[in-house]
Amino acid sequence: MTYPPTATPKIVLITGASSGIGEATARRLAAAGHQVVLGARRTERLDALAKDIEAGAGSALPHTLDVADPLSMRTFVQAAHDRYGRVDVLVNNAGVMPLSRLDALRTDEWDRMIDVNLRGVLHGIAAVLPIMRTQGAGHIVNIASVSGLRVDPTAAVYSATKHAVRALSEGLRQESRDLRVTVISPGLTRSELTDTIGDQNTKDAVSGQMDIAIPAAAIGEAVHYAIAQPAEVDVNELVIRPTAQG
Secondary structure, three states: OOOOOOOOOOEEEEEOOOOHHHHHHHHHHHHOOOEEEEEEOOHHHHHHHHHHHHHOOOEEEEEEOOOOOHHHHHHHHHHHHHHHOOOOEEEEOOOOOOOOOHHHOOHHHHHHHHHHHHHHHHHHHHHHHHHHHHHOOEEEEEEOOHHHOOOOOOOHHHHHHHHHHHHHHHHHHHHOOOEEEEEEEEOOEOOOHHHHOOOHHHHHHHHOOHHHOEOHHHHHHHHHHHHOOOOOOOOOEEEEOOOOOO
């Protein structure tokens, strides 16, 4: 699908851009004329995505990124700033979802969720905030989850990280008068998140629900909507679920 170019192209940094929501968001924003900077650990997939975007007349800059590493995040942001002279939007999308019951005591997975889903978002905010403050403008889009609105069995730690993302986003919003802050909470969405579930019973249960999942492109469309608003309009929160999801 082709889209008319946006009137005001922006420099948009996207974490977790190698697949799923991140990839779909990159494709949607590049198609609208924005310059996208792609961050993820799987650099070969980033390179392929960037080439595909540019083959369609878009513009993309791939860059290796581990959001759990604050230095990696700062390097990612600085590379974008050095190349383009500004950072207009950061989409904190990278996430993992190794669901399991608490009594399974998969503590390494707990730590990984905290490191990626929460600390990764904080690292992103810390890296772009000084630049955006100097610019006097910027937009931070945090991808949370409907699990940040509720808690289900096997999702206690995952939900805790997503509740925290919503809380810190609201805190940042209240502290800001020149920055926009948006939280987008997807419901069941087709992506590779289920691949991170190590507990087989949980993985089977979640996989059995995915027949109603919406495409990742639906979330990319929501990101586009939020960043396309006039500077004085801040879309604070969007919740996007499959119609059939309870």
